[in-house]
Amino acid sequence: MIVVQAGEHGARRDLIIAHELGHLLLGHVDDLRAAGQVAGDVMLCRKRYSTDNERAAETLATRLAAYRARSLDVDDSPAGRVSDFMR
Amino acid sequence: MNYEYLLASIFLVPVAVYRVAAATQKRRTGSTGMAVALSGMSLFCLAKSFAPALDRLSPPNLSFLLWHLSALAGISGVRMLVRAARPDGITHRQVRRLICVGVYVILTYLVLFIVAPKRPGAESLYVDGQLHPVLYVMKVMFNGYMLIGLVDLLRLSLIGARRSGHRATRLGLGIAAVGLCGAVLSGTAGLIRQTLSLWHVDSLGWRWLPALDGVAATAVGFGCLIPPVADLIGRWRTSKRWHSPLQSLWSTLTERIPDVVLPPPNVRTPLGRTEMAIVRYQAEIADALNEVRLTDPGREDWLLAQPDPSLALGGILREPDAWSTDPTGSNSIVALMIADGQALDIRSVADGFQTGGQHADSLA
Numbered sequence: 001m002i003v004v005q006a007g008e009h010g011a012r013r014d015l016i017i018a019h020e021l022g023h024l025l026l027g028h029v030d031d032l033r034a035a036g037q038v039a040g041d042v043m044l045c046r047k048r049y050s051t052d053n054e055r056a057a058e059t060l061a062t063r064l065a066a067y068r069a070r071s072l073d074v075d076d077s078p079a080g081r082v083s084d085f086m087r
Numbered sequence: 088m089n090y091e092y093l094l095a096s097i098f099l100v101p102v103a104v105y106r107v108a109a110a111t112q113k114r115r116t117g118s119t120g121m122a123v124a125l126s127g128m129s130l131f132c133l134a135k136s137f138a139p140a141l142d143r144l145s146p147p148n149l150s151f152l153l154w155h156l157s158a159l160a161g162i163s164g165v166r167m168l169v170r171a172a173r174p175d176g177i178t179h180r181q182v183r184r185l186i187c188v189g190v191y192v193i194l195t196y197l198v199l200f201i202v203a204p205k206r207p208g209a210e211s212l213y214v215d216g217q218l219h220p221v222l223y224v225m226k227v228m229f230n231g232y233m234l235i236g237l238v239d240l241l242r243l244s245l246i247g248a249r250r251s252g253h254r255a256t257r258l259g260l261g262i263a264a265v266g267l268c269g270a271v272l273s274g275t276a277g278l279i280r281q282t283l284s285l286w287h288v289d290s291l292g293w294r295w296l297p298a299l300d301g302v303a304a305t306a307v308g309f310g311c312l313i314p315p316v317a318d319l320i321g322r323w324r325t326s327k328r329w330h331s332p333l334q335s336l337w338s339t340l341t342e343r344i345p346d347v348v349l350p351p352p353n354v355r356t357p358l359g360r361t362e363m364a365i366v367r368y369q370a371e372i373a374d375a376l377n378e379v380r381l382t383d384p385g386r387e388d389w390l391l392a393q394p395d396p397s398l399a400l401g402g403i404l405r406e407p408d409a410w411s412t413d414p415t416g417s418n419s420i421v422a423l424m425i426a427d428g429q430a431l432d433i434r435s436v437a438d439g440f441q442t443g444g445q446h447a448d449s450l451a
Contacts, residue, residue, distance in 0.1 A: 005425075006425060007421075007424075007425030007430075007431075009430060011366075011369065012369070012370070012373050012433075015366075015370055048346045048347070049346075049348075049349045049350075050346070055349060055350065058349050059349065059352045062349070062352055062363065062366055062367060062370065063352060063363075065366050065370075066359075066362055066363050066366045069362070069366065
C-alpha cells in the first residue's frame with residue numbers, strides 16, 4: 001500500500017507514488033529482506049537522498065514524472081494517434 | 088537530374104531518417120508504418136532524382152524498377168499506419184497480413200519487371216501507343232495498390248485535420264491531405280493515360296504529372312514535419328518560461344536546505360536536461376517548503392487570507408529574515424496551507440518570488 005500525505009495533488013502526488021513504486025521495481029524491499037535487515041512487512045518513506053536506494057528510486061520517479069509531463073496532452077482520437085505516431 | 092524530385096528528397100530524407108530513429112525507439116506498429124512510408128517516399132524521390140545515373144547501371148531501366156519498388160514499400164507502410172490509427176488499433180495478425188500482401192505485391196511486380204520488355208537507357212518502360220500487356224498489368228497493379236493506400240491515408244488525414252485538438256497537427260494533416268489529393272490525382276491520371284494510350288489516344292499534355300508528384304510529396308513531407316517541430320517549439324517555450332523563475336527560488340531554498348537536492352539524472356539533449364531540471368526544481372522546492380516556517384506568526388493569517396497564498400508565499404520568501412527552518416514552534420507553512428484547504432502551487436510560488444508576490448501580468 002502506498003500512502004500519500006493529505007493535500008498533495010497533481011504532479012507532486014504522482015512523483016511521491018512513483019518514488020515508492022521505484023523502490024518496488026528496483027527490488028529494494030527484496031534487498032532489505034535478503035540482507036536480513038527487515039522481516040515481514042516493510043515500511044518505506046520518501047526522505048532525503050543519502051543512500052543509493054533513495055537516489056535510485058527518486059531518479060526513476062523523476063524520469064517517469066518528466067515523461068508524464070510531456071504525455072499529458074496526448075489526444076486519444078484516431079487523429080491523435082496519427083499525431084502521436086508523428087511525435 | 089529531375090529537380091522537382093531532388094527538392095522533394097531534400098525535405099523527405101531528413102524526415103524519413105527522423106521517423107526511422109523514432110520508430111526504433113518506440114517499437115509501435117503505427118510509428119513503424121510511418122517510418123516505412125516515409126522511407127519509401129524518400130527512396131522513390133531519390134531514384135527519380137538520379138534516374139539518368141541509375142539507368143547507366145545494370146540491369147536496364149534500374150531507376151524505373153527502384154522507384155516502383157520504393158513506392159510499393161511506402162504504400163505498404165501507409166496501409167499499416169492507417170490500420171494502426173483506427174480506434175480499435177491493429178492486431179499482430181493484421182500486421183502479418185499487411186506485410187504478406189506488401190511482400191506479395193513487391194515480388195509479383197519484380198517478376199513482371201523481369202519478363203517485361205526492356206528499353207535500355209530510357210527512364211520508363213512505357214511507350215505511348217505501344218503498350219505491352221505485361222506492362223499494362225504492371226501499371227494497373229501499381230496504380231491500383233497506390234490508390235488504395237492513398238485514399239485510406241487521405242480519409243484519415245482529413246478526419247485528423249478536422250478533429251485534432253492540436254492546432255499544429257490540424258495544420259500538418261491539412262497540408263498532408265492537400266499533398267495526398269495531388270498524389271491521388273496523379274495516380275488516377277497516370278492510369279487513365281496508360282489506358283488511353285492502348286487506343287493510341289494521347290497528346291493531352293501529361294507533362295505536368297511529374298511536377299504534381301514532386302509538389303504532392305513535398306506537401307506530405309512538410310505536413311508530417313510540422314507537428315514534431317511545433318511540439319519541440321512548444322516544449323522549448325515552456326522550458327524557457329519556467330526554468331529561470333524556478334531556478335532562482337530553488338537556489339535560495341536549497342542554499343539553506345541542501346539535503347533535499349538529488350544529483351541531476353543524466354539526460355542526453357539540452358532540452359531534455361532543462362525539462363528534467365524543471366521537474367527536479369519543482370520536487371525539491373516542494374520538499375524544502377515542508378521545512379519552511381514564518382518567523383513572524385502574525386504573517387501566517389495574512390498569508391492564508393490572500394487570494395493566491397502561493398503567490399504571496401513567493402513574495403515572503405524573498406525576505407531572508409521572514410522565514411526559517413527551525414522545527415520548533417509553529418507548523419511549516421505548507422502544513423498550515425494544507426490544514427486551511429489551500430493548494431500549494433509551486434509555479435505560483437516561483438512567480439511570486441520573482442515579482443515580490445504580485446501576478447506577473449499585473450507588472451507588465
